[in-house]
Amino acid sequence: MKIGVLALQGDFAEHIVMLRRLGVETCEVRLPAHLSGLDGLIMPGGESTTIGKLAVAFGLMDPLREFGKNHAVWGTCAGAIFLSKDARREQPLLGMMDITVVRNAFGAQVDSFEADLDIEALKQATNTSNPYHAVFIRAPIIDSVSGAARVLSALPDGRIVAAQEGRLLATSFHPELTSDSRFHEYFVSLCR
Ligand code: GLN
Numbered sequence: 001m002k003i004g005v006l007a008l009q010g011d012f013a014e015h016i017v018m019l020r021r022l023g024v025e026t027c028e029v030r031l032p033a034h035l036s037g038l039d040g041l042i043m044p045g046g047e048s049t050t051i052g053k054l055a056v057a058f059g060l061m062d063p064l065r066e067f068g069k070n071h072a073v074w075g076t077c078a079g080a081i082f083l084s085k086d087a088r089r090e091q092p093l094l095g096m097m098d099i100t101v102v103r104n105a106f107g108a109q110v111d112s113f114e115a116d117l118d119i120e121a122l123k124q125a126t127n128t129s130n131p132y133h134a135v136f137i138r139a140p141i142i143d144s145v146s147g148a149a150r151v152l153s154a155l156p157d158g159r160i161v162a163a164q165e166g167r168l169l170a171t172s173f174h175p176e177l178t179s180d181s182r183f184h185e186y187f188v189s190l191c192r
Helices: 012-021 048-057 061-069 078-083 120-126 182-191
Strands: 002-006 025-029 040-043 072-076 099-102 113-117 132-136 141-145 150-154 160-165 168-171
Touching: 002 012, 002 182, 012 025, 012 040, 012 182, 040 061, 040 078, 040 182, 048 061, 048 078, 061 072, 072 078, 072 182, 078 099, 078 168, 120 182, 141 150, 150 168, 168 182
Parallel strands: 002 025, 002 040, 040 072, 072 168
Antiparallel strands: 099 141, 113 132, 141 160, 150 160, 160 168
16 A cells, blocks of 8 residues: 655645554655556645646646546645635646635634544544544635535534545545544545
């Protein structure tokens, strides 16, 4: 099992630490050639406009779309925005998932917060019952999920913060910034 982490910008190093903790081989992805031989790919949080512009500059847009047709791909925060088909402004998007997002939907950096989430799919996959503690940093919300995409988790007020479409996963929050590895375990199961 080898999982790549898109390493153009953002907190890719934290994802790599988490994957290693789970005994998964990892690789930093900066060029199309780095995708070969991978079983899955994580796209980290950071700044989605920057990640998108760098992906265009390095010729990664179509190779990433091709990769996602038959591999698991997970975007956290900025990575989830990059996976979406619409972020309501001009920026390079992969458009791989049937979700639309609103960037910075909770406000500025100072409005970042943490919340406990009930994520049924995660509990089932990892055979646990405790809630998932999620970290939101200038996070987007997923404001619509259509086609084959489904909601994985929402806040108590109904705002969607995690979605899945086949082996594609999008989370508004940052599982790589906690010590709870269940989300990464879940993703590893999608890569098999
Ligand atoms: N606010 C960033 C964006 O819109 C995402 C922040 C994050 O990844 N933590 O791209």
